[in-house]
Amino acid sequence: MGSIQAISFVIFSCICLATANANGNSFQRKKSSFERKKQEMDCNMYQGKWVYDDSYPLYNSTDCPFIRKEFDCLKYGRPDHLYLKYRWQPTNCHLPRFNGEYFLKRFKGKKIMFIGDSLSLNIWQSLICMLHAAVPNSRIIKQGLNNNTISAVTFQDYKISVMLFHSLYLVDVDEERIGRVLKLNSMRNGDHWKNNDVLVFNTWLWWYRRGLKQQWDYVNDEGRITKDIDRMTAFRTALTTWAKWVDSDVDTNRTKVIFQGISPSHYNGTEWNEPGVRNCFKEMEPFNGSAAYPVGLPEAAYVVKDVISNIKKPVHLLDITALSQLRKDAHPSSYNAFKGMDCTHWCVAGLTDTWNQLLYAALLS
Ligand SMILES: *[C@@H]1O[C@H](CO)[C@@H](O)[C@H](O)[C@H]1NC(C)=O
Ligand SMILES: *[C@@H]1O[C@H](CO)[C@@H](O)[C@H](O)[C@H]1NC(C)=O
Ligand SMILES: *[C@@H]1O[C@H](CO)[C@@H](O)[C@H](O)[C@H]1NC(C)=O
Ligand SMILES: *[C@@H]1O[C@H](CO)[C@@H](O)[C@H](O)[C@H]1NC(C)=O
Ligand SMILES: *[C@@H]1O[C@H](CO)[C@@H](O)[C@H](O)[C@H]1NC(C)=O
Numbered sequence: 001m002g003s004i005q006a007i008s009f010v011i012f013s014c015i016c017l018a019t020a021n022a023n024g025n026s027f028q029r030k031k032s033s034f035e036r037k038k039q040e041m042d043c044n045m046y047q048g049k050w051v052y053d054d055s056y057p058l059y060n061s062t063d064c065p066f067i068r069k070e071f072d073c074l075k076y077g078r079p080d081h082l083y084l085k086y087r088w089q090p091t092n093c094h095l096p097r098f099n100g101e102y103f104l105k106r107f108k109g110k111k112i113m114f115i116g117d118s119l120s121l122n123i124w125q126s127l128i129c130m131l132h133a134a135v136p137n138s139r140i141i142k143q144g145l146n147n148n149t150i151s152a153v154t155f156q157d158y159k160i161s162v163m164l165f166h167s168l169y170l171v172d173v174d175e176e177r178i179g180r181v182l183k184l185n186s187m188r189n190g191d192h193w194k195n196n197d198v199l200v201f202n203t204w205l206w207w208y209r210r211g212l213k214q215q216w217d218y219v220n221d222e223g224r225i226t227k228d229i230d231r232m233t234a235f236r237t238a239l240t241t242w243a244k245w246v247d248s249d250v251d252t253n254r255t256k257v258i259f260q261g262i263s264p265s266h267y268n269g270t271e272w273n274e275p276g277v278r279n280c281f282k283e284m285e286p287f288n289g290s291a292a293y294p295v296g297l298p299e300a301a302y303v304v305k306d307v308i309s310n311i312k313k314p315v316h317l318l319d320i321t322a323l324s325q326l327r328k329d330a331h332p333s334s335y336n337a338f339k340g341m342d343c344t345h346w347c348v349a350g351l352t353d354t355w356n357q358l359l360y361a362a363l364l365s
Contacts (some may be wrong), residue, residue: 043093044318045361050286050326053087058098059133066128066145066153068121069337075349078335082282083347088323088354096364098357100134104158106364107197113163115170115193116202119263122345123200124164126352127306127359128153131162150192160306165193168206169216171238179217181225184237190245194255198363200318201242202260204300205344207235235300239307243315252313256363259308260355261321262301266328266343267305280343283328291324316362320355327351 029229061067061074088095089176112127114120139156152163172183191198206215208231209337219229221237246257269277272287273294287293301321308317324330330345330351 008052010017035097039210040356041104043090045095045358046088046323047091047092048088048090048323050086050323051089052085054085056087057084058353059129059349061129061349062169064129064132065135066125066142067348068125070118070342071122071125071332071345071348073332073335073350076335077168077330078332078339078347083327084349086327088357095357096361098130098353098360100131103360104131104135104155104160107158107160109159110197111161111163111195112198112200113193113196114200114202114260115165115167116200116260117166117168117205118345119205120200120202120260121164121166122263122348123202123260123355123359124151124162125348126350127356128162129348130353130356131155131160161199163196165189168203169238170201170203170242173216174278178225180215182219182234184218184219184221184234185241186220187241187245190249190270195248196255198258200257200258200260200261200359203238204262206236207231207300211345232299236303236307239303243307243311246315247312250313252315257313257315258359258362259304259315260303260318262298263344263346264298264321264325266331271325272328279333279341280328280331281333281341283331285329287326287328289326293322297321297325318355318359318362320358324351 067075074081112149114124114127135155135157140154140160141153141154141156143154145151145153145206149166150163150286151166152161154161167189169182172186172188174181174183181288206213209215217227218227219234221229221234246252250257266272266280266283268276269275271294285315298321314334324346327346328343330346332345332347333343334341335347336342
């Protein structure tokens with residue numbers, strides 16, 4: 001037991017060490033913890049490149065009982081498997097390899113909640129597959145997995161609940177006499193969120209949707225009710241409402257707050273130097289180049305950074321935008337139950353496992 005703990009200590013305390021110290025005696029540990037501080041400051045986990053790694057994927061998706069038909073690319077016949085074989089390699093440090101059993105022990109008794117749209121569903125599915133792969137025989141309770149607002153998978157032996165709260169805009173949409181009203185300054189669901197131990201927020205996908213896909217009829221900003229509003233302004237206002245709520249309502253001594261950055265889609269080949277390409281169907285390799293994606297970051301990613309930089313309490317940005325832009329190969333395309341072209345979400349197993357490795361590193365540091 002002692003030696004297992006020692007090994008765990010070395011492996012999991014070296015989140016940003018350039019070289020893991022495999023035989024850490026206490027002197028070396030002290031030194032490495034000192035060096036770690038320095039290296040953490042030098043290390044941005046989100047800067048790096050994709051490298052081929054034959055030990056990937058982290059789990060066999062066939063054995064994961066939770067994957068929905070939108071994301072189960074292998075089940076729906078995806079013939080190329082190279083997209084499963086890439087590991088994210090930060091420039092100045094190593095990502096810790098995900099250890100599901102350690103995660104379950106470390107976060108025993110905790111409640112982890114993902115809050116947002118279908119990209120929250122996407123990362124949530126990946127995390128429960130990663131944990132399930134570590135303890136395939138442990139007792140699991142599933143609640144509300146279909147279309148309820150809250151879904152939860154509880155690993156009973158560890159009393160860990162990994163939950164999903166479905167919310168397209170984070171702020172409220174209320175049914176009123178005039179129709180559905182998007183309320184940019186109101187976030188009543190916060191009361192359901194704040195008592196969890198880890199919160200991972202995301203919203204973006206639905207802000208520009210119009211017509212039948214738009215989930216509101218009017219927008220209310222500071223009491224002014226209008227038929228429409230500049231969408232980027234609306235997004236910024238809603239995020240600011242969320243940011244104020246974090247500062248006023250969340251006890252960050254107990255609850256760790258994460259914002260899951262903008263997830264890029266791949267419908268416009270001009271963005272990756274293949275003009276004329278209109279989807280991700282034939283993409284089987286990442287964009288060749290590290291973090292220098294031709295079009296740069298989407299504007300929304302700058303809005304997210306700006307709003308988060310003004311929050312007083314500690315909030316971690318899970319900054320997955322740039323590294324995901326390179327992964328034009330990692331979407332389901334038409335390998336889902338609907339045969340519909342999807343270059344917005346991501347195959348499970350796949351890219352969202354890396355998002356969870358980064359989340360893991362952020363939670364342990
Ligand atoms: C994944 O699991 C399935 C069923 O258990 C098995 O048939 C398949 O060979 C496994 N795939 C890999 C790559 O191990
Ligand atoms: C929600 O789930 C119920 C039963 O689980 C199903 O009958 C219904 O069609 C679902 N609604 C949507 C919008 O998916
Ligand atoms: C959080 O911890 C800090 C430092 O220990 C303390 O000063 C602060 O009052 C705590 N905040 C709450 C809300 O408990
Ligand atoms: C594709 O992206 C390029 C570069 O950002 C842009 O100029 C062009 O308008 C886009 N095309 C479409 C159809 O959105
Ligand atoms: C990127 O391009 C270089 C040079 O053309 C090639 O050697 C390398 O294999 C490519 N990498 C990927 C991931 O395709």
